[in-house]
Amino acid sequence: MRREPLLPLAQVANARAHGDDISLIEAKQRAKRNRQLARKERVKAENRLLVLALCFVIGFGAVAVKMGMVATSGVDDDQVITQATKIVNNRADIIDRSGNILATNFPTRALYAQPPLMIDPERAAKEIVKIFPDLDPKRITKDFIGGKRKFIWVKKSISPEQAQRVHDLGEPGLLFANREMRIFPNGKLAAHILGGTRFGEEGTRAAEVVGVAGVEAYFDDYLRNPAHEGAPLQLSIDLSAQAVLEDVLEDGMIFMNSKGASAIMMDVHSGEIMAMASLPDFDPNKRPRPLTQGDRGDDPLFNRAVQGLYELGSTFKIFAVGSALEKGLVTRASEVNTTTPMKVGKFKIEDFHDNGPSLTVEDVIMKSSNTGTARLAVQAGTTAQRRILKDLGFFEPTEIELVEGPTAKPQRPDPWREINTITISYGHGLSASPLHLATAYAMIANGGRKVVPTLRRLDITESLGDRVMSETVAQELVRMLRRVVGDEEGTATMAEVAGYDVAGKTGTAEKAVRGGYKEDAVISTFASIFPASDPRYVLVVSLDEPKIQALGKERRTAGWTAAPVAGEIITRVAPILGLRPIARDGKTEYIQTSN
Amino acid sequence: MRYIFYLLSLALVLGVAYWAYTENYTTQASNLRVKNLNTQIAEERAALSELNAEWAYLNRPERLRDLADMNFESLRLVPLSSKHFAELDALPEPRRYDNLPALFEDQEPVKVGNTEGEAQ
Numbered sequence: 001m002r003r004e005p006l007l008p009l010a011q012v013a014n015a016r017a018h019g020d021d022i023s024l025i026e027a028k029q030r031a032k033r034n035r036q037l038a039r040k041e042r043v044k045a046e047n048r049l050l051v052l053a054l055c056f057v058i059g060f061g062a063v064a065v066k067m068g069m070v071a072t073s074g075v076d077d078d079q080v081i082t083q084a085t086k087i088v089n090n091r092a093d094i095i096d097r098s099g100n101i102l103a104t105n106f107p108t109r110a111l112y113a114q115p116p117l118m119i120d121p122e123r124a125a126k127e128i129v130k131i132f133p134d135l136d137p138k139r140i141t142k143d144f145i146g147g148k149r150k151f152i153w154v155k156k157s158i159s160p161e162q163a164q165r166v167h168d169l170g171e172p173g174l175l176f177a178n179r180e181m182r183i184f185p186n187g188k189l190a191a192h193i194l195g196g197t198r199f200g201e202e203g204t205r206a207a208e209v210v211g212v213a214g215v216e217a218y219f220d221d222y223l224r225n226p227a228h229e230g231a232p233l234q235l236s237i238d239l240s241a242q243a244v245l246e247d248v249l250e251d252g253m254i255f256m257n258s259k260g261a262s263a264i265m266m267d268v269h270s271g272e273i274m275a276m277a278s279l280p281d282f283d284p285n286k287r288p289r290p291l292t293q294g295d296r297g298d299d300p301l302f303n304r305a306v307q308g309l310y311e312l313g314s315t316f317k318i319f320a321v322g323s324a325l326e327k328g329l330v331t332r333a334s335e336v337n338t339t340t341p342m343k344v345g346k347f348k349i350e351d352f353h354d355n356g357p358s359l360t361v362e363d364v365i366m367k368s369s370n371t372g373t374a375r376l377a378v379q380a381g382t383t384a385q386r387r388i389l390k391d392l393g394f395f396e397p398t399e400i401e402l403v404e405g406p407t408a409k410p411q412r413p414d415p416w417r418e419i420n421t422i423t424i425s426y427g428h429g430l431s432a433s434p435l436h437l438a439t440a441y442a443m444i445a446n447g448g449r450k451v452v453p454t455l456r457r458l459d460i461t462e463s464l465g466d467r468v469m470s471e472t473v474a475q476e477l478v479r480m481l482r483r484v485v486g487d488e489e490g491t492a493t494m495a496e497v498a499g500y501d502v503a504g505k506t507g508t509a510e511k512a513v514r515g516g517y518k519e520d521a522v523i524s525t526f527a528s529i530f531p532a533s534d535p536r537y538v539l540v541v542s543l544d545e546p547k548i549q550a551l552g553k554e555r556r557t558a559g560w561t562a563a564p565v566a567g568e569i570i571t572r573v574a575p576i577l578g579l580r581p582i583a584r585d586g587k588t589e590y591i592q593t594s595n
Numbered sequence: 596m597r598y599i600f601y602l603l604s605l606a607l608v609l610g611v612a613y614w615a616y617t618e619n620y621t622t623q624a625s626n627l628r629v630k631n632l633n634t635q636i637a638e639e640r641a642a643l644s645e646l647n648a649e650w651a652y653l654n655r656p657e658r659l660r661d662l663a664d665m666n667f668e669s670l671r672l673v674p675l676s677s678k679h680f681a682e683l684d685a686l687p688e689p690r691r692y693d694n695l696p697a698l699f700e701d702q703e704p705v706k707v708g709n710t711e712g713e714a715q
Binding site: 107500571572 | 641645647648650651652654656657660674675676677679680
């Protein structure tokens with residue numbers, strides 16, 4: 001800035017000309033200069049104040065923000081740690097009805113390789129193959145030395161010994177990842193119920209375990225939900241009963257030369273499945289791949305008890321009799337025409353043995369007469385038959401908690417003509433799973449109340465479902481079924497177990513093949529209820545293509561095959577379930593001793 | 596008067612500061628302890644679940660059945676059947692023994708199958 005002189009020449013010259021005082025000019029100029037100076041100082045001071053104010057605002061602002069943060073943030077870091085420790089098992093255990101472990105987790109490690117970090121990839125490849133002989137040496141060498149891959153999963157889960165051996169190689173490019181492996185400590189036991197798991201998303205810190213079949217898949221969300229804090233999933237299965245049932249069933253299957261077998265034991269009141277098996281089975285720890293060729297029904301992974309749809313033969317007769325009784329058309333002692341063959345249009349219905357001109361309703365069941373049942377079914381009518389079968393659950397897939405459950409939708413005729421009514425009355429023309437049959441028998445056994453089969457433990461000791469048939473009819477049916485086993489002339493005398501009053505019905509159905517039936521291959525089924533005096537359990541045993549030499553003849557019928565196996569299962573399992581045998585001196589009391 | 600007031604305030608500030616300081620450190624120490632304990636709990640839990648898994652594996656019905664078969668000579672275990680139930684009245688009246696004989700004195704203790712070999 002140009003400094004203005006105190007005595008500008010122009011003004012001084014002017015003042016001299018007029019004779020004015022020059023000092024006045026000087027004073028004026030000095031005052032002006034001072035004003036300018038004061039103004040400048042003021043601006044400076046104002047700026048200084050502004051900067052200072054800003055400093056204070058920032059300082060107090062920081063304090064305020066921090067205070068705000070302290071006041072609003074409730075969660076402390078350490079609490080996060082506390083919560084984290086609860087999720088040790090990321091997948092809940094599965095236990096049986098008395099708390100035995102059926103599925104749990106086990107810490108293990110996965111091996112992965114990072115070839116860029118390797119010092120001697122060639123040696124690493126060679127040594128790794130020595131430790132894991134099942135690896136393909138060519139592939140490993142290519143992956144390690146090829147240089148293209150930066151990250152390779154070598155093994156999904158390895159034992160501590162193997163991990164140590166790999167560690168001893170001292171190769172920095174071979175690394176371990178933590179894993180929780182799903183283990184089924186009982187091996188093959190309850191394989192079809194448990195299903196199996198596989199690794200889902202994999203990371204180097206942990207891997208997801210995903211259920212692929214059975215309850216592991218059905219309850220996948222429940223088992224993985226951290227909100228349950230690792231509370232186990234309790235099933236209705238009884239470990240001991242399941243083990244014995246599988247054991248006896250396997251022996252029976254081999255003894256009866258059959259290629260497959262299934263058995264279901266169910267509580268008649270709650271619908272809880274106490275034990276359920278399908279043979280051949282598999283080890284869920286090493287779940288095999290599904291068969292790519294041949295009959296899917298022969299795959300070990302196939303659950304015959306739940307997924308298998310079979311025509312269940314004469315076990316259905318009791319439903320026809322049930323609907324006739326329910327309608328009040330006949331009583332237990334009514335005579336039914338059993339002349340054989342019975343002609344319906346171009347079809348001929350025949351009995352296995354000629355039972356003479358007539359039998360009582362009770363004897364129709366005991367001797368398993370096709371013609372008698374068919375005539376009862378015609379008398380009761382198609383509508384009544386459809387109603388009873390629908391009520392007993394034969395129209396829909398079961399609600400069992402297995403992913404395989406909904407796939408088993410019973411096959412029923414459409415349209416449903418009179419001839420269908422006749423054939424279905426003795427178990428042909430409608431295919432359902434053994435589980436459907438067990439559920440239906442449970443409804444008869446518990447006095448006619450609806451039962452929903454379940455694999456979860458419930459604490460129900462009496463039936464609470466809707467009524468599907470009257471109690472008196474249900475009791476009559478159980479009495480008739482008791483005669484099938486207890487009477488000398490019954491078809492299932494081999495299923496009699498001293499002290500347990502077994503009631504049941506045999507069923508032998510020729511296997512349906514494309515365009516007809518195979519004569520020499522049958523599915524033989526025995527559906528039973530015990531003890532008949534106060535039914536507690538239902539047992540359905542089904543054998544696939546059994547044949548046995550007995551009394552000089554080859555036998556395939558259920559009375560010779562499935563019935564004795566069922567008898568043996570009841571002999572062995574009933575005491576385990578705490579059922580006390582009925583004393584022979586006429587006392588019909590049994591006492592629940594345990595469970 | 597004023598000096599006393601100043602001195603007292605100063606002493607108060609010092610005292611409170613000391614208290615806050617020690618509280619802070621004890622809190623940090625307890626937090627560390629909680630953290631360590633939590634880690635320990637997690638480890639124990641993992642160990643427990645591992646042991647449970649092993650216990651379940653060693654008690655699998657298949658193995659127990661085989662052990663019962665192997666040791667049939669000494670244990671004589673047979674499958675449970677309806678014959679193993681008895682009525683309470685079928686038991687004889689308990690007799691009074693005034694001089695109890697030494698029933699088990701000269702008997703060797705029953706050997707139960709050794710499980711150690713199988714544990715691996």
